[in-house]
Amino acid sequence: MTVFALDPLDLAALLCSRVCHDVIGPVGAIINGLEMLDEEQGAEMRGFTLELIKKSAGQASARLQFCRLAFGAAGSAEASIDTSDAANVARGLFGGERTELKWNVPPPRMPKNNVKLILNLCLIAAAAIPRGGVIEVTLSGAEETARITVAAKGTNAKLAGHLPLLLAGTPDHPPAGPQDIQGYYAGLVAKAANMSVTVAADADRVTIEAELLSAEVIAEPVAL
Numbered sequence: 135m136t137v138f139a140l141d142p143l144d145l146a147a148l149l150c151s152r153v154c155h156d157v158i159g160p161v162g163a164i165i166n167g168l169e170m171l172d173e174e175q176g177a178e179m180r181g182f183t184l185e186l187i188k189k190s191a192g193q194a195s196a197r198l199q200f201c202r203l204a205f206g207a208a209g210s211a212e213a214s215i216d217t218s219d220a221a222n223v224a225r226g227l228f229g230g231e232r233t234e235l236k237w238n239v240p241p242p243r244m245p246k247n248n249v250k251l252i253l254n255l256c257l258i259a260a261a262a263i264p265r266g267g268v269i270e271v272t273l274s275g276a277e278e279t280a281r282i283t284v285a286a287k288g289t290n291a292k293l294a295g296h297l298p299l300l301l302a303g304t305p306d307h308p309p310a311g312p313q314d315i316q317g318y319y320a321g322l323v324a325k326a327a328n329m330s331v332t333v334a335a336d337a338d339r340v341t342i343e344a345e346l347l348s349a350e351v352i353a354e355p356v357a358l
Contacts, residue, residue, distance in 0.1 A: 148315040155312045156197045163190035196226035204253035214243040232266025239273045247327040254320035255284040262340040263288030282344040291340045301331040
């Protein structure tokens with residue numbers, strides 16, 4: 135089977151497009167709201183418009199803070215990230231939407247790539263339940279046997295068929311759009327964390343698990 139790999143410039147371009155894809159919606163709503171304020175004189179409508187701008191600004195901020203940890207070099211001077219920071223940005227991203235987040239990860243610091251992997255798997259899990267539902271994140275096992283589980287529960291929960299291969303680091307086609315690059319990048323982060331990723335699905339539930347590779351099969355770490 136042919137395994138595709140992205141040129142670093144293409145990877146950077148697609149990740150930038152992924153971030154812009156997430157932020158352009160609330161930023162556009164802010165611009166529309168400001169235009170409405172210029173035209174609207176009624177006090178009630180102006181109040182409604184200001185509320186729309188405030189909500190959209192909050193969404194834009196939450197998405198940028200999430201992307202900073204999930205994709206960026208936040209805390210790059212250190213090898214670990216406080217999991218409470220990850221919990222806060224994840225709750226900020228899903229807060230006020232139809233998706234509830236259950237975070238079962240202890241508060242101490244974790245290796246940076248493990249935290250980035252959790253956040254990327256949360257985005258993939260959210261895409262599996264477009265009608266909303268519950269995303270549950272669980273860290274289990276001792277440090278040498280750590281297992282990350284991200285479960286998405288919701289009506290007709292479903293993961294795109296090609297995502298398991300992307301997460302496993304063995305894509306059968308070049309990543310193209312925002313959903314593809316999400317899975318491809320998460321696979322790279324898993325490799326950097328020396329973890330393997332598997333996916334299971336049943337009625338209204340998708341479960342993504344990442345566990346440490348055994349010493350015999352650990353690959354050379356990827357620098358992210």
